[in-house]
Amino acid sequence: xxxxxxxxxxxxxxxxxxxxxxxxxxxxxxxxxxxxxxxxxxxxxxxxxxxxxxxxxxxxxxxxxxxxxxxxxxxxxxxxxxxxxxxxxxxxxxxxxxxxxxxxxxxxxxxxxxxxxxxxxxxxxxxxxxxxxxxxxxxxxxxxxxxxxxxxxxxxxxxxxxxxxxxxxxxxxxxxxxxxxxxxxxxxxxxxxxxxxxxxxxxxxxxxxxxxxxxxxxxxxxxxxxxxxxxxxxxxxxxxxxxxxxxxxxxxxxxxxxxxxxxxxxxxxxxxxxxxxxxxxxxxxxxxxxxxxxxxxxxxxxxxxxxxxxxxxxxxxxxxxxxxxxxxxxxxxxxxxxxxxxxxxxxxxxxxxxxxxxxxxxxxxxxxxxxxxxxxxxxxxxxxxxxxxxxxxxxxxxxxxxxxxxxxxxxxxxxxxxxxxxxxxxxxxxxxxxxxxxxxxxxxxxxxxxxxxxxxxxxxxxxxxxxxxxxxxxxxxxxxxxxxxxxxxxxxxxxxxxxxxxxxxxxxxxxxxxxxxxxxxxxxxxxxxxxxxxxxxxxxxxxxxxxxxxxxxxxxxxxxxxxxxxxxxxxxxxxxxxxxxxxxxxxxxxxxxxxxxxxxxxxxxxxxxxxxxxxxxxxxxxxxxxxxxxxxxxxxxxxxxxxxxxxxxxxxxxxxxxxxxxxxxxxxxxxxxxxxxxxxxxxxxxxxxxxxxxxxxxxxxxxxxxxxxxxxxxxxxxxxxxxxxxxxxxxxxxxxxxxxxxxxxxxxxxxxxxxxxxxxxxxxxxxxxxxxxxxxxxxxxxxxxxxxxxxxxxxxxxxxxxxxxxxxxxxxxxxxxxxxxxxxxxxxxx
Numbered sequence: 001x002x003x004x005x006x007x008x009x010x011x012x013x014x015x016x017x018x019x020x021x022x023x024x025x026x027x028x029x030x031x032x033x034x035x036x037x038x039x040x041x042x043x044x045x046x047x048x049x050x051x052x053x054x055x056x057x058x059x060x061x062x063x064x065x066x067x068x069x070x071x072x073x074x075x076x077x078x079x080x081x082x083x084x085x086x087x088x089x090x091x092x093x094x095x096x097x098x099x100x101x102x103x104x105x106x107x108x109x110x111x112x113x114x115x116x117x118x119x120x121x122x123x124x125x126x127x128x129x130x131x132x133x134x135x136x137x138x139x140x141x142x143x144x145x146x147x148x149x150x151x152x153x154x155x156x157x158x159x160x161x162x163x164x165x166x167x168x169x170x171x172x173x174x175x176x177x178x179x180x181x182x183x184x185x186x187x188x189x190x191x192x193x194x195x196x197x198x199x200x201x202x203x204x205x206x207x208x209x210x211x212x213x214x215x216x217x218x219x220x221x222x223x224x225x226x227x228x229x230x231x232x233x234x235x236x237x238x239x240x241x242x243x244x245x246x247x248x249x250x251x252x253x254x255x256x257x258x259x260x261x262x263x264x265x266x267x268x269x270x271x272x273x274x275x276x277x278x279x280x281x282x283x284x285x286x287x288x289x290x291x292x293x294x295x296x297x298x299x300x301x302x303x304x305x306x307x308x309x310x311x312x313x314x315x316x317x318x319x320x321x322x323x324x325x326x327x328x329x330x331x332x333x334x335x336x337x338x339x340x341x342x343x344x345x346x347x348x349x350x351x352x353x354x355x356x357x358x359x360x361x362x363x364x365x366x367x368x369x370x371x372x373x374x375x376x377x378x379x380x381x382x383x384x385x386x387x388x389x390x391x392x393x394x395x396x397x398x399x400x401x402x403x404x405x406x407x408x409x410x411x412x413x414x415x416x417x418x419x420x421x422x423x424x425x426x427x428x429x430x431x432x433x434x435x436x437x438x439x440x441x442x443x444x445x446x447x448x449x450x451x452x453x454x455x456x457x458x459x460x461x462x463x464x465x466x467x468x469x470x471x472x473x474x475x476x477x478x479x480x481x482x483x484x485x486x487x488x489x490x491x492x493x494x495x496x497x498x499x500x501x502x503x504x505x506x507x508x509x510x511x512x513x514x515x516x517x518x519x520x521x522x523x524x525x526x527x528x529x530x531x532x533x534x535x536x537x538x539x540x541x542x543x544x545x546x547x548x549x550x551x552x553x554x555x556x557x558x559x560x561x562x563x564x565x566x567x568x569x570x571x572x573x574x575x576x577x578x579x580x581x582x583x584x585x586x587x588x589x590x591x592x593x594x595x596x597x598x599x600x601x602x603x604x605x606x607x608x609x610x611x612x613x614x615x616x617x618x619x620x621x622x623x624x625x626x627x628x629x630x631x632x633x634x635x636x637x638x639x640x641x642x643x644x645x646x647x648x649x650x651x652x653x654x655x656x657x658x659x660x661x662x663x664x665x666x667x668x669x670x671x672x673x674x675x676x677x678x679x680x681x682x683x684x685x686x687x688x689x690x691x692x693x694x695x696x697x698x699x700x701x702x703x704x705x706x707x708x709x710x711x712x713x714x715x716x717x718x719x720x721x722x723x724x725x726x727x728x729x730x731x732x733x734x735x736x737x738x739x740x741x742x743x744x745x746x747x748x749x750x751x752x753x754x755x756x757x758x759x760x761x762x763x764x765x766x767x768x769x770x771x772x773x774x775x776x777x778x779x780x781x782x783x784x785x786x787x788x789x790x791x792x793x794x795x796x797x798x799x800x801x802x803x804x805x806x807x808x809x810x811x812x813x814x815x816x817x818x819x820x821x822x823x824x825x826x827x828x829x830x
Contacts, residue, residue: 024716025699027075027680029418029709030434030449033365034396035441036419036707037271039145040378041390041397042090044097045315048384050122052100053397054087056140057707058419059683060102062123069416073123074102075708078660079634079684082706083109084117086139088165089150093157094203098122101176103150103162105137109706112136116150116162116176134179135167143194143219143269145309145326145377145392146251151199155206161214161235163196165189169216171235182235187218187225192277194219194269200253200261210234213291215241215261217250219269228263230291243296245285251309251326251377256318261289262299262347266307270326271375271394281327284308288347299347304339306330309377314386319346322389322403326377333358337372340379340391342403357407360398367441367455368412371395395441418709423688424466425702425710426475427639427695428488429599431740431748434694434702435489436710437466437477445489447742449712456492458483464502464519470554470599474511478502482516482534495534499523506550506577510557513576515540517548517562527562529577542580543571549593550577555602561621563607565591570607570621583621588612594689596636599648606650608633614652614669627669631655635685639693639701642666651675651693651701653685662691662703662713675701675713682708696740738769752794752812756804763803766795767812775818783812 037056044050049065059074077084086106093099100123105114114137117126131137138144143165153159160172162179166189170179189195197217205213212234218227226240227250244250248265255261264286268279284307285300300308301323309326325338332339332354340353362368375394382388391398396414421439428435433453437443439462446453456463456477463479475485480501483492500518507514514534517527527543527550530536543550545564553559560573562580568589571580591609598604603620614633615624633654641648650665652672662676685691686706694700700714737753752769756762767783771790779785782801783794794812796802801810 025675025677025680025713026716027676027711027713028450029711030425030436030444030446030702031452032418032420032436032438032441032444032709033363033368033452034412034414034417034419035438035709036396036421037144037375037394038392038397038414038417038419039087039139040090040147041380041392042092042148043380043383043390044092045094045383047097050092050097051380051382051390052090052092052123053417054090054102054139055085055417055419055707056144057086057106057421058417058705059085059708060087060090060104060123061417062100064416068413070414071123071416072708073119073126074104074117075682076679077683078678078681081110081113081115082106082683082686083113084115085683085707086137088137088139088141088144089148089162091148091150091152091160093152094154095157099152099157101150101152101160102126103137104139105132106140107136107138112138116179118176129176129178131162131170131179134181135162135164135170138165138193141165141194142192142271142274143197145271145375146194146197146217146219146269147378149196149199151201153206153210154201154203155208156210159210159234161199161201163199163216165193165195167195169196169199169235184231184236185216185229185238187216187229190218190220191224192219192269192274192279197250197269198252200255202255204257204259205232215253215255217253217263219249221249222246228289241289243294244287244289248283248285251307252311254311254313254321255291256313256346258318259291260318260346261291262311262313262321263287263289264308264311264323264326266309266326268307270307270309271377272327281307284325284328286311286323286347297347299343301341301350301352304328304341304352309338310379310391312379312381312389314381315383316386317344320344320386321347322379322381323350324376324379324391327375329374330354332372335370335372337374337393338376340376340389340408353403353408357405359407359409361409361411363412363415365412365414365452367444367452368395371441373398373410419707420709421687421707422690422704422710423462423464424690425692425704426466426468427692427700427702428468428472429470429695430472431696432472432488435466435468435475437463438709439463442479443477456483456489458492458494462502465505467505467507467552469507469511470509474507476505476507476514476534478505478516484533493533496536497534498528498537500526503547504549506552506560508552508557508560508576509554512557513552513560515550515552515560515577517543517545517550519547531576540577540580545571547593549595551595551597551605553602554597554599559603559620561595561597561605563587563591563593563595565589565593570605570617572621585617585621585624587615587624592634592636592689594635596638596692598638599695606636606638608636608652608654610634614654616669629656629669629672631658632660635689635691635703637690637692637701640695640698642698649693649698651691653691653703662701664699664701675699680711680713682711747815747817749813749815752814753809754804754811755809756806764796765802765804765810766793768793771818773818775816778815778817780815781813782810785814 051063061070083106084104089103102117149163202213228241266284268281306328310324314320398410424437442456444453482497500523503519562571614630638648688704690704784797
């Protein structure tokens with residue numbers, strides 16, 4: 001039985017009041033594109049077009065060749081198994097591409113819980129083998145681009161090998177269900193903690209059974225101990241391979257049918273230097289080793305002295321190799337990164353593919369245009385078409401379909417792959433854009449969550465906080481620098497942060513006062529105040545909390561709040577952040593610092609207390625009421641109320657009635673529905689510990705993750721507008737949507753989409769809508785517009801859309817001056 005169905009049964013059994021069965025939700029990640037380190041690509045050898053990719057914090061993926069996008073495989077992991085999103089190695093059965101094995105764990109999550117995940121259906125479902133008691137896995141450690149450490153025997157699919165970072169080499173003879181350490185290999189770990197860097201099996205030695213010959217690379221200097229071992233008896237015994245480079249460590253290797261090893265080397269585990277261990281990562285080579293004749297040959301590309309990482313062999317021509325540097329920082333047009341080399345004579349001569357001619361196809365992700373391909377510790381031929389190759393990078397993965405072309409074009413092939421580490425997400429009101437803050441690549445402004453957005457410019461890299469006034473007339477973001485925007489993120493002006501950087505920002509309701517609680521090594525225990533967009537700062541003496549997370553009251557510009565989870569108290573400022581006073585309300589020590597202020601309400605706050613549940617105050621934190629239905633709360637946020645509602649929707653990541661997940665309440669926490677499912681858990685809320693609702697779309701909720709970007713869910717049915725037939729009777733088209741397609745300060749465009757779900761055609765139609773304010777429709781297309789503010793009608797007048805065939809859709813486009821969607825009158829759709 002596979003793991004995901006087991007989880008589904010357990011959740012169904014635990015569904016207790018006051019949790020109702022949730023409506024159907026659809027989940028996805030906001031389209032940003034890559035944004036994290038893809039540490040390896042593993043091609044299937046038995047089936048064309050099947051590739052798997054691993055990441056250090058974002059799980060594993062399978063390539064969908066038909067749609068040319070990646071499919072995430074580990075979104076089902078709960079927060080109790082979030083560490084398994086750190087994938088150290090992947091193995092594919094050489095005989096069956098559907099048989100997939102994933103070696104996963106992260107030392108700082110879930111007590112280092114580690115597992116081998118096994119799938120027989122291309123990663124659609126998995127069974128889990130907990131190996132924590134035998135060996136630990138750290139998918140986000142130094143050397144994580146080495147490999148592969150996990151291998152399936154080419155002669156016997158029941159035999160697997162796992163090279164570990166801390167505990168030596170293990171072997172399974174039952175398809176990964178159980179493991180035993182091979183004590184004959186005299187290696188457990190290494191000084192850099194990377195341990196075994198790769199395990200390589202020789203298919204030529206698999207005659208009528210399991211392979212006999214294997215090679216193991218070890219991440220250490222030869223002066224400390226052998227870093228290359230050979231076994232000719234399936235791991236029963238090992239001997240050292242001596243004579244290799246004296247000051248380098250093996251990274252990856254391939255083996256040819258004529259008994260030649262080709263090994264990449266660097267002076268460190270990578271992907272970045274470790275100067276404390278003198279692993280400078282500024283040298284490297286490629287060597288050939290003749291296993292039969294014990295002969296070494298240096299086959300490094302001439303004139304290249306930097307670290308090497310990736311290497312792959314053409315299965316039809318063992319002299320045809322492709323290799324990559326890893327952390328070499330060589331010229332790439334206008335940037336600096338790694339290079340790729342090819343040879344057709346077993347390394348006696350090489351072509352520098354980048355130097356010959358280099359181009360990047362951003363694949364609709366324009367933000368990646370000036371990002372170098374770097375940390376390229378793995379390059380892989382497509383075994384069925386060796387003109388095509390994959391190349392990993394610190395920001396994703398690239399693919400070329402013509403390695404021999406000049407220039408060679410590398411496409412940023414990360415569609416479907418989201419690996420950013422989020423810090424904040426804002427849904428701006430009045431149909432404004434969604435704005436994010438993320439690690440490494442700033443964050444994005446997006447009008448459509450399914451389309452790649454605009455990276456914040458100027459760039460500053462990691463952006464740890466993003467804050468807006470309630471009306472979005474001012475936004476501020478902070479990282480190493482500080483920027484503010486007065487046009488909803490379309491442009492940014494640089495200001496001056498205090499001496500310390502990163503951390504959390506808060507704005508007063510009127511935007512006049514900015515607070516900054518930094519979180520860097522120089523200062524993480526103070527909070528600063530500015531009243532001039534951050535050009536000058538004053539220390540707030542009354543807040544001395546490490547990594548404080550202040551929040552401005554959304555109504556009263558004089559009030560700010562800080563939850564002191566060390567002392568278990570709420571600090572409140574009544575004087576625009578000059579001073580803070582503790583209230584008398586006793587809160588739990590160790591609760592969540594990130595609190596939620598209710599939009600449009602003064603002194604109305606929600607506070608998560610971990611296993612102490614969820615607290616709510618409406619009197620500026622003078623007293624709190626515990627929400628009895630909530631057993632545990634890890635994050636809380638608010639979104640727009642349902643249609644006709646008078647209070648925002650509350651969302652939590654937590655537990656209600658024994659049901660854990662993302663939950664929604666439309667009655668101030670009295671009752672809840674779970675809105676995610678066991679297939680969409682994403683490892684929980686990650687380091688940002690963030691959940692928030694959309695300011696414009698009811699039911700849409702955003703969640704941070706540890707390395708899967710910002711994910712969001714929304715009801716599968718997006719809602720209706722009233723539609724009547726031209727003759728006045730109720731139309732039978734039963735799905736009618738009013739969808740905002742783009743907005744700006746003071747207006748937006750929208751589409752009214754009428755879908756005919758009946759079995760016969762709709763012949764003639766009109767659409768009626770009414771605004772709650774004096775919004776004005778300036779123009780309409782695809783229909784005849786009549787009426788005036790606040791009520792309008794659009795009637796079919798085009799020959800091509802008057803008749804809506806069964807299953808067909810007619811669309812009316814409108815341009816609106818205003819800020820609200822209409823109040824609908826008339827007959828509703830069936």
